[in-house]
Amino acid sequence: MWEYAPAPESRDIANLKPNYRMFIDGQFVEGAGEPLKTVNPGTEEVLAEVSTAAPADVDKAVKAARRAYDRVWGRMPGSERAKYIFRIARLIQERGRELAVLESLDNGKPIKESRDVDVPTAAAHFFYHAGWADKLGYAGYGPDPKPLGVAGQVIPWNFPLMMAAWKIAPALACGNTVVLKPAETTPLTALVLAEIIQQADLPPGVVNILAGAGDVGAAVTSHPDVDKVAFTGSTEVGKIIQRQLAGTGRKLTLELGGKAANIVFDDAPLDQAVEGIVNGIFFNQGHVCCAGSRLLVQESVADELLEKLHARVSTLRVGDPLDKNTDVGAINSREQLTKIQQLVESGDAEGAERWTSACPLPDKGFYFAPTVFSNVSQAMRIAREEIFGPVLSVLTFRTPDEAVAKANNTPYGLSAGIWTEKGSRILWAAQKMRAGVVWANTFNRFDPTAPFGGYQESGFGREGGRTGLEAYLDV
Ligand code: NAP
Ligand code: MG
Numbered sequence: 001m002w003e004y005a006p007a008p009e010s011r012d013i014a015n016l017k018p019n020y021r022m023f024i025d026g027q028f029v030e031g032a033g034e035p036l037k038t039v040n041p042g043t044e045e046v047l048a049e050v051s052t053a054a055p056a057d058v059d060k061a062v063k064a065a066r067r068a069y070d071r072v073w074g075r076m077p078g079s080e081r082a083k084y085i086f087r088i089a090r091l092i093q094e095r096g097r098e099l100a101v102l103e104s105l106d107n108g109k110p111i112k113e114s115r116d117v118d119v120p121t122a123a124a125h126f127f128y129h130a131g132w133a134d135k136l137g138y139a140g141y142g143p144d145p146k147p148l149g150v151a152g153q154v155i156p157w158n159f160p161l162m163m164a165a166w167k168i169a170p171a172l173a174c175g176n177t178v179v180l181k182p183a184e185t186t187p188l189t190a191l192v193l194a195e196i197i198q199q200a201d202l203p204p205g206v207v208n209i210l211a212g213a214g215d216v217g218a219a220v221t222s223h224p225d226v227d228k229v230a231f232t233g234s235t236e237v238g239k240i241i242q243r244q245l246a247g248t249g250r251k252l253t254l255e256l257g258g259k260a261a262n263i264v265f266d267d268a269p270l271d272q273a274v275e276g277i278v279n280g281i282f283f284n285q286g287h288v289c290c291a292g293s294r295l296l297v298q299e300s301v302a303d304e305l306l307e308k309l310h311a312r313v314s315t316l317r318v319g320d321p322l323d324k325n326t327d328v329g330a331i332n333s334r335e336q337l338t339k340i341q342q343l344v345e346s347g348d349a350e351g352a353e354r355w356t357s358a359c360p361l362p363d364k365g366f367y368f369a370p371t372v373f374s375n376v377s378q379a380m381r382i383a384r385e386e387i388f389g390p391v392l393s394v395l396t397f398r399t400p401d402e403a404v405a406k407a408n409n410t411p412y413g414l415s416a417g418i419w420t421e422k423g424s425r426i427l428w429a430a431q432k433m434r435a436g437v438v439w440a441n442t443f444n445r446f447d448p449t450a451p452f453g454g455y456q457e458s459g460f461g462r463e464g465g466r467t468g469l470e471a472y473l474d475v
Pocket of ligand 2: 038039040041105106107185186187
């Protein structure tokens with residue numbers, strides 16, 4: 001038996017400040033809202049105080065965005081806009097370590113993920129969209145597609161910087177200006193992105209970043225002078241926004257929840273599939289809209305796969321998000337931890353068989369041990385509802401048709417996974433799956449060239465790729 005020595009990244013790299021302010025019209029300003037305290041979920045300590053927006057601040061931000069759109073950004077040639085967006089991408093890379101440590105502090109995700117996934121993917125989205133800015137006439141939306149105007153954008157806490165990049169980069173590339181609100185529990189990296197935007201010398205008002213809770217989000221999405229709303233978050237709030245916008249003629253895209261099926265056929269290489277299953281549900285503590293939270297295994301290999309899976313999951317190290325050896329970090333908030341605990345209790349009560357990793361958990365902070373439920377039936381809450389935590393529900397099937405039927409038996413439809421050696425089976429199953437993204441023999445891969453988005457209650461509209469530009473153009 002040997003142990004890993006602690007390998008913590010220094011928190012000094014985050015350049016944490018005691019106070020953060022909002023970014024409106026090119027300036028960092030105090031909002032008139034009640035300041036919020038953002039917490040490190042790994043230790044429960046307060047990290048910083050953040051000034052928040054009152055309705056008047058939202059109005060100021062929208063006015064600034066409108067002025068910037070009318071006077072500068074909406075008319076600027078794409079080749080000029082591209083230079084600013086490239087600059088943002090490069091500055092994200094330059095400040096990559098700082099952003100990664102800050103993201104892990106504020107969100108609780110392991111440093112190896114913020115360093116290797118969140119920050120590079122955020123930079124990649126700016127690089128990719130900078131490339132489109134002067135080529136929009138070749139994107140298939142007519143010779144000279146026009147921007148929409150002011151975009152109001154609201155994002156969740158699971159990928160704070162990456163979600164900000166997914167929203168801001170295409171909006172800017174297409175010539176829109178932006179008012180963005182990050183989630184209440186994870187505002188810090190978006191506000192450092194605001195510093196980067198200032199460093200990149202973007203004209204004042206092109207990007208405005210507010211802070212606050214759901215009421216600030218609602219003030220952004222319902223503001224009458226916002227031309228386009230982009231929301232990523234829960235299906236519940238997505239429905240509220242859709243009702244607010246109905247009949248206004250304003251454009252809307254919604255990226256909502258998911259309950260993805262990850263299907264393992266009997267011919268799949270099982271050790272490889274186990275790695276994909278682990279990545280599918282334990283990446284980012286399972287706080288992933290497209291997480292492979294429903295594992296569908298062909299009955300003939302179920303016992304063998306489950307045994308391998310338990311052995312592998314037992315080796316996951318849960319703990320300090322800043323430790324470079326940590327595989328599973330902290331649950332983002334006490335509220336989310338309670339939600340996970342309640343759903344796990346429902347799994348017990350409904351008769352599923354629970355297996356929990358015996359890994360030690362830190363005394364302080366919000367942590368949840370990796371958990372696998374087997375003997376799960378489709379009617380159970382843990383098979384139907386998004387748990388948004390490190391909890392996997394395992395179901396079995398006998399035939400490929402049954403696998404597809406079970407995979408599609410959900411109100412969601414964001415993503416799916418297929419594990420098999422047969423190319424023809426991949427194509428067959430992928431075509432039958434009602435999911436926006438279908439991964440084959442891999443899972444949770446993100447790339448700015450690939451459109452991402454949902455079916456049914458997972459929302460509508462796409463982000464990324466050529467298709468994603470449509471959401472920010474008048475087509
Ligand atoms: P949420 O409660 O819907 O919150 C998302 C954002 O909306 C937050 O900034 C929130 O502010 C704000 N908000 C709350 N009420 C609002 C309202 N009435 N009007 C406008 N904005 C409002 O979701 P969450 O629990 O933070 O995030 C988890 C959910 O996001 C999961 O369902 C997950 O699947 C989904 N998600 C989807 C995708 C995707 O691409 N499809 C990606 C990531 C996450 P507060 O911070 O104050 O709550
Ligand atoms: Mg926080």
